[in-house]
Amino acid sequence: MLEFTPDQQMIREEAQRFLREQSSSEAIRLIVDTGASHDAGLWASISRELGWCAMAVPEEFGGLGLGATEVAILMELTGARLACVPFWSTVCLAAPLLQSAGSEPAKAKYLGAIAAGEMAVTVAYADLSVADPAATVAVKALRTDGGYRLDGKVAQVIDLEAADIVLVPAALEDGATALFALARDAGQSVAPLEVLDRTRPVAALELAMEVSAESRIDEGCVSAGQFREALAFANLGLAAEQLGAAQGAHEVTLAYIAERVQFGRTIASFQAIKHRCAKLVVEIAEARSLIFGAAQGLGISDAAESALEIAGARVLASDLQFRAAEEAIQLHGGVGFTWEYDPHLYFKRAQANAALLGAREAQLDRIAASVFGDGGVK
Amino acid sequence: MLEFTPDQQMIREEAQRFLREQSSSEAIRLIVDTGASHDAGLWASISRELGWCAMAVPEEFGGLGLGATEVAILMELTGARLACVPFWSTVCLAAPLLQSAGSEPAKAKYLGAIAAGEMAVTVAYADLSVADPAATVAVKALRTDGGYRLDGKVAQVIDLEAADIVLVPAALEDGATALFALARDAGQSVAPLEVLDRTRPVAALELAMEVSAESRIDEGCVSAGQFREALAFANLGLAAEQLGAAQGAHEVTLAYIAERVQFGRTIASFQAIKHRCAKLVVEIAEARSLIFGAAQGLGISDAAESALEIAGARVLASDLQFRAAEEAIQLHGGVGFTWEYDPHLYFKRAQANAALLGAREAQLDRIAASVFGDGGVK
Amino acid sequence: MSDLNAFRTEVRDWMASHLSGTFAELKYRGGSGEGDVLPELRKEWERELAAGRWTCPGWPQEHGGRGLSVAEQVAFQEEYSRAGGPGRIGHIGEGLMGPTLIAFGTEEQKKRFLPGIRSGTEFWAQGYSEPSAGSDFGNIKTRARLDPVTGDWVVSGQKVWTSLAHLSDWIFVVARCEEGSVGRNGLIFLLMPLAQPGVEIHPIKQIGGGAEFNSVFFDGARAKADDVLGQPGDGWKIAMALLGFERGISTLGQQMSFQQELDLIVEISKENGSDRSPAIRQRVAYAWTGLRAMRYLAMRVLSDDQSPETRREALTYKYQWSNWHRDLGRLAMDVLKMDANVVSDDPRRERLQQMFLFARADTIYGGTNEIQLNIIAEQGLGMPREPRGKL
């Protein structure tokens, strides 16, 4: 059957308690209002003191060797509090790519540093809006005497400013894809973007630079399968974050309507409102079940099957997150669309997340291609 | 602005009063339970005494020369009572085709008979489920000495048993489409089908027969444009019927929940129920506005524009009719899915109607092709 | 894991060799909207199952069951459904009455009733709902009056939505035994034979034409003094416990049958070209996703997980499966296009049509959508209770 182990339950409870204290509404607003790249104090606690980044890193690289379930638990909880930290980018986007495509020395170096909580890492995919962001590559790598010359522009890189290292997939002259790890201080052009969802900063990256041969960290080019494996993890983590953000928005709403009085009654006492809140629980139940069912199977069940479950989880979680955020605004009434109250933060994150790594339609297309067994119809 | 003329208002009120009396639940059940092809007494009143079939027939053929609005009014009201008569097939499916594609003598004969209330007519389109049912033709017409030999099979013809005349589009040897009018007693094979929606009978038609040259009634083959013109009218009538059926189901429901008590309150007093009933009014308002807006413009505005509005009206009306019927079952609770209560009759009609003349997706595709100005993307 | 696989193989083999011959006709039958088809053959099938010790496999061994673990029961249900095992006429006895008797019955009652259930020879119906009560269980009006001479209880009133009463031998009835009592108080839980004077059974014809449900009229019918379960006044408590048994292992078997329906939809859509419609493809993929999610939710609910999330979300299961199924029915019809309206002898189409129609009942019986949402809001989220009216 499907339930958390006592260890997982403990991780969950402690993380929840910690984030409620440390990623409060006030803490988030400090980031949102100052335009800081992340909450550095919170990140230090999470990565160094609590060791959350070590969770899924194999023990040989200094990690705890735990699995997708533990990471999904933490993603859910950081999502619930909209924690302003480069956790998803480091643990779900970058680490799995290092793991699946990195050379042994690169794994030792970077996964080790991630596990130790010493490094935030992100990936500069050419287009994060599609279901297969590795299908196009925006950067060209030209072999030079001392290493490579990298040229290209990536429109949106998540958490780029907060990252110590950015992983850059780049096309070699023969069309194969290499992976480079660039320290963030090494002369790239980074242009922070003004975004609606200020809880997760994005920047444009432009490269026109020579890098050493050691910057290239793949184990003989990166295959489509290696990208796919890494991205399944990123999608799963994102779905869990979306679930959490939905739950967070719902809780904020429930608390508000339990107090707010209209026509001499709490808003929570109106049956139409009750039913809408209950429907959100139904959607939460669906999304949570599929996310943790898929997490438990990832790496154990058939990979293609897991990928489909994760695609489905993204659909449910994206729908859910948007609905929970939109209900948060609506049920807060007049204050729901003010800057002062939190619903708009959840709402903007919901819109931003839904566009990541393949929108609803693309995820369902993947599932349909498999269910109909026809590889998709054009 | 948009409102009924006093004459239209009068037609509406009288028809409503008449149908409430004459197409009662008991009257419908007599047809549903006996499997009769239609309510002959009601049809005689409608066609002969009340002259409803004459409404949109031009005055030169003995009709009243009124327009789409009057027909839509009557379709709405027959829909509301699920009246078991071949009104839609005669007035919306067959008459407009006669009008757009018939030869002058054929118009005089058949439109005259329709206007006089002496004839029920239907059309044997090859496939009524698609947006363009004239695109394929199921019957072949071979020229013979005395006339034509017709061969072919039409899977579903609406109101075939009740019809006195069936119009058959048939492919000539050169690929052009001719139109034949066959009296229903002339040796076709007619196989009534057992259908879920017993308020509107359907039969299969098989032809393997010689017919006279006079049976052919088109004015030099039927063009795609002539079919389109006729089908716009059929779609509009159907949308109006769907609106009416939705309104009818909603009224049945409102009456029931105003009386039925649960937990010491009428069901109508629960806010969640109230909101759902109110949302149906919103959908009814949308559908009614578009239907009568399109009806008023039909033949006056640009034909392509009207066709798009009618396509949109079908989408709104199909969604609405299904929702109203499904809410009727749900809000009737335990008795909602019994044979004894009326909701299932509305429900089955809703499903059957939604599949006619292009389902939701096909209608929206047409609109999109125009809005994007790209003729549709494959 | 490998033991479970062996067990699955055992079930599969048994089904393959027994659901054949005269029983082959039963494959995939008796599901949604077909509760009353082929009743005699399906009763024989119950006895065939009993001979193979596959009735009541989750009951303790002392009561004739196999004492299977939850995982084994799930495996059994899944394999049973996968093999096309027909709808179980013995379901109410096995799934509801048996566990309730085991929990609340006297030794003598257990001895008298459990064997008939286990052997597939005595079938049970449930007497809960009433015309004026609907989902409002506290509003029960059927009365039970003590006959001081015999000690019997004399019952008058009407029950509705008693599934398969016309095919059953016994019925359990919740009735009001204290004059003037209201709500949850003063109810009694009675076990009554259906074949007796004063009991009339009227089938209720359904949307799809079948008649799985009945109205049962009691007019001076009798329950013996020995056939009271618990004490007079315990009716509410026992009925609530019994309702708890309803959410159970059988849900995973039900999901197998949902999967078959989805498979049929895909199959037909490939035949008639609906598989080229982007909207149909997306809806099929969405249905696939929902079924997967339901599967994992059922697995969470069947775990011992006592986390607040799982306890709250368990309340959503009925709402989830019934609305998912209802949507699936509509999808099936949209795939069939105009054929959806025409009855044919293609058993696949017939099954989908019956499913489409009967799924309309799924969101009503056993607690309507509206009641489910109230429960989720009030019990799951602690929102204010809906006030009772005074009509």
Next chain:
Amino acid sequence: MSDLNAFRTEVRDWMASHLSGTFAELKYRGGSGEGDVLPELRKEWERELAAGRWTCPGWPQEHGGRGLSVAEQVAFQEEYSRAGGPGRIGHIGEGLMGPTLIAFGTEEQKKRFLPGIRSGTEFWAQGYSEPSAGSDFGNIKTRARLDPVTGDWVVSGQKVWTSLAHLSDWIFVVARCEEGSVGRNGLIFLLMPLAQPGVEIHPIKQIGGGAEFNSVFFDGARAKADDVLGQPGDGWKIAMALLGFERGISTLGQQMSFQQELDLIVEISKENGSDRSPAIRQRVAYAWTGLRAMRYLAMRVLSDDQSPETRREALTYKYQWSNWHRDLGRLAMDVLKMDANVVSDDPRRERLQQMFLFARADTIYGGTNEIQLNIIAEQGLGMPREPRGKL
């Protein structure tokens, strides 16, 4: 018909020649979520309109209007919007305060206030909502106390959601003038200058970063004895009449602006390839359909049609446009994909982003979705009223 066409041409020409030069910057600005942008230039634009006699064109000629027919007013609104006419800072004066003054004001009041509205020199704000009242208009707590010496009314309390108060000169305030009165009774309708001691205006920052709305605090602020509209105690009646003016001709102009947004979405989707997505295409077509339906509904409502259907369905208009618009915002963002999240200097994208965010307010202000549905159910369908609580 041809007269109307000539009129349309007149408006079009005027707009083309005047919405140019320094005013060109205003094209398409000041819409959803942009209520407070470029305020000074937009006030100048109001005076430009006034010079052309295009402010208050629906008012009677005796009050400085053109006395246009409904059809002409619709045509004006449509052409104004089609030409990219900016959001009207004078809207509340022209559309609400003016008609209310004409209906309820004394001759002296009309003479004092109407010219300032018509000439685009005096701007009005509305003082309805209160923090604890929300949509519950009967719960107004702002108090007006009669100063027996001057005959002035002294006002204390707080109003929220007063749009553009910080750009306005006057505010109308509904306040409680009878100590101890409750609900609809004892309310007064006051006209008050904003620039006076005892009035403080605090902008409320919105979801999109702008601040169209304000909280207005009154602490001993004064309304002159002459500036009471109607009699003390008439507040409810006048306020209700004024709300009736809100549903009006302007809706058709609003629809033109919706059409522009839809056009932008189609344009961008062709540029970025979203037009190849079947789901996006279907959603765009559905939005087109909804807008068409709204257009005809507005035309029905603006007719004199007193049929029960039209009267009932008129109640749905606010719900319809606001929810349609909210959905359009989401469609716009889905078309923009990841660009939706990034602020750019492409004015089209900026407009759609602001629309997306601010449309969230559409379903809240001026009667929330929930209030609208209550009204439709109770007034339109005659369903039982929602009981008032006692908290």
